[in-house]
Amino acid sequence: MEYFPCLFILAFSMRAIIVAFVAISLGGSAYALENGLVRTPPMGWLAWQRFRCITNCTLYPDDCISDKLFRTMADLLVSEGYAAVGYNYINIDDCWLSKERGPDGRLQADPERFPYGIKDLAAYVHSKGLNFGIYEDFGNFTCAGYPGVIDNLKLDAETFASWDVDYIKLDGCYAELEQMETGYPEFGLYMNQTGRPMVYSCSWPAYQTEQGIDPNYAVLAEHCNLWRNYDDIQDSYASLRHIIDYFGQKQDNMTPHAGPGHWNDPDMLLIGNYGLSYDQSRMQMAIWAILAAPLFMSVDLRTIRPEHKEILQNTRIIAVNQDPLGIQGQIVYNTSKIEIWTRKITPVQGDQYSYAIAVVSRRDDGYPYRVQVPLRDAGLTNPLGYLVQDLYGDTTENLLLPDDLIDVRVNPSGVVFWRANIVTDVPSVTTIY
Ligand code: GLA
Numbered sequence: 001m002e003y004f005p006c007l008f009i010l011a012f013s014m015r016a017i018i019v020a021f022v023a024i025s026l027g028g029s030a031y032a033l034e035n036g037l038v039r040t041p042p043m044g045w046l047a048w049q050r051f052r053c054i055t056n057c058t059l060y061p062d063d064c065i066s067d068k069l070f071r072t073m074a075d076l077l078v079s080e081g082y083a084a085v086g087y088n089y090i091n092i093d094d095c096w097l098s099k100e101r102g103p104d105g106r107l108q109a110d111p112e113r114f115p116y117g118i119k120d121l122a123a124y125v126h127s128k129g130l131n132f133g134i135y136e137d138f139g140n141f142t143c144a145g146y147p148g149v150i151d152n153l154k155l156d157a158e159t160f161a162s163w164d165v166d167y168i169k170l171d172g173c174y175a176e177l178e179q180m181e182t183g184y185p186e187f188g189l190y191m192n193q194t195g196r197p198m199v200y201s202c203s204w205p206a207y208q209t210e211q212g213i214d215p216n217y218a219v220l221a222e223h224c225n226l227w228r229n230y231d232d233i234q235d236s237y238a239s240l241r242h243i244i245d246y247f248g249q250k251q252d253n254m255t256p257h258a259g260p261g262h263w264n265d266p267d268m269l270l271i272g273n274y275g276l277s278y279d280q281s282r283m284q285m286a287i288w289a290i291l292a293a294p295l296f297m298s299v300d301l302r303t304i305r306p307e308h309k310e311i312l313q314n315t316r317i318i319a320v321n322q323d324p325l326g327i328q329g330q331i332v333y334n335t336s337k338i339e340i341w342t343r344k345i346t347p348v349q350g351d352q353y354s355y356a357i358a359v360v361s362r363r364d365d366g367y368p369y370r371v372q373v374p375l376r377d378a379g380l381t382n383p384l385g386y387l388v389q390d391l392y393g394d395t396t397e398n399l400l401l402p403d404d405l406i407d408v409r410v411n412p413s414g415v416v417f418w419r420a421n422i423v424t425d426v427p428s429v430t431t432i433y
Pocket of ligand 1 (some may be wrong): 048093094142144145171232
């Protein structure tokens, strides 16, 4: 009889283990990504926005989607200082494939534009200390009409691993919406089974929102490292605003699911291309930092202007984007075409956070508009105040208390971007940096 309680506990524990195991298997967690990657949003260079599907290398030898383009951009990422500030992925997008699979059924690169194959290109990118990303599509075809993965999920995941790929963007053209919520996790499972950790960028929510369906972000965060929420960004201020507005409108659904290892993706940075003014470029960089967005430049690094390079390489703004807490920011004030976006960042004490604060103007009356809003109205309530620094200005810090004003002038369609570090009553012992 003495042993009865022990046996009972043992039997109970066994049962608990079995129940837990079955629950995990059925609950879909067996597919969970858990690859330990991208604890902060990924940063790098992605071909699509600037180079699209240019495949005629005779006409456009320097612009076509080819081995040469990616090697050149990898070289420049390092030599021009981008890698040193964190941009460490070189990612291919659409139009790299041959129209036919090989005789073994495997995907193959276009033999003329990628004469050494993808594994060789990946090795070159790795030799520069960078990571290598690739693009495919869950459906029958990629958006530009190259072979998709749908009938070869396992084989294609294995092929990518065998090429030493570090990151896969899986698009959703030519696919049934109904198949995506199971099909994308299935591909993720095969990625995991290869044993090679690869970042998984999913596009299925962008296809759901297109049909008016609100994505299930909890499921996405379980299966994907990042996901494209919405429409493609195009090279214009109108497109940029369209995406920012969507992220503002849907923020309560979206932001709780961002965090280390899983991110909302508003799409590429336009900075340095044709469509944005200087002020709009600074505004995109600030909002992408507030949103904890992946920072993928898509620009010709051979010809980018110094002022755009300076925006992209602003280390104080990159530090906001890469803040270790990984909390996505929100719009907290919207009056007279002036928006205030804030993001909680380190250092933290107790329940008091530091903040990034972006004051964004959507005004077009052509003068720098004066904004005066108490810090408290933007949610900054720490009684001891904040040391405030202008992230596009010099590094001077000013002490502001909650009832002091954010008192700034913002250029039309521009931004003023601040970092406000909390002042604490105890030295940094209890402060998390
Ligand atoms: C879709 C994606 C884009 C890009 C293109 C390529 O539109 O959303 O980001 O990858 O396909 O064809």
